Amino acid sequence: MKESFKKIMEEREYRKVLITGHSFGGAVAALVAVDIVKENLAKKNKVTLITLGQSMVGDKDFAKAYEKEVKHSYRVVRRGDSIPYVPGQERGYEFNGREVFYDKYGMQSDGSTGFKICERGKDFDEEGCSGKQTNPLRAINNDEYFRRNVTKYGLKCK
Structure with a gap:
């Protein structure tokens, strides 16, 4: 797979990479x-990661190293x-990248942006970020993002 990726990157003029994932697939x-x-398959400024409901991946040291390498990283929660x-x-795990937190069920906006960007280690526990959630946390709430059941949505891919 690595060789195929390298070949595609060499053939493409713009060489931007967008990586997405949901839930535990977001961690991957x-x-x-x-x-x-790290493998120099694409430049730092050309890689963007957007995940939906991503689980934690590594410890605090990993998160710091990760953020130096992946400059455009957004965990939508x-x-x-x-x-x-x-x-x-x-258990020693830490969040990585910026959090884009939607404080409304269904992720509908009331005319404002509807979300807040929270930096790890700076404002994660501030009002409007997921660290301040007081409502019940449930795994079932991981299925729907942007009014789509993303778990079922991915099953349609062939």
């Missing part, structure tokens, strides 16, 4: 993003989703 996508940069907190900070 984060590892792929950092691997692409919706209110009530429990998966982004697995396996948990109490």
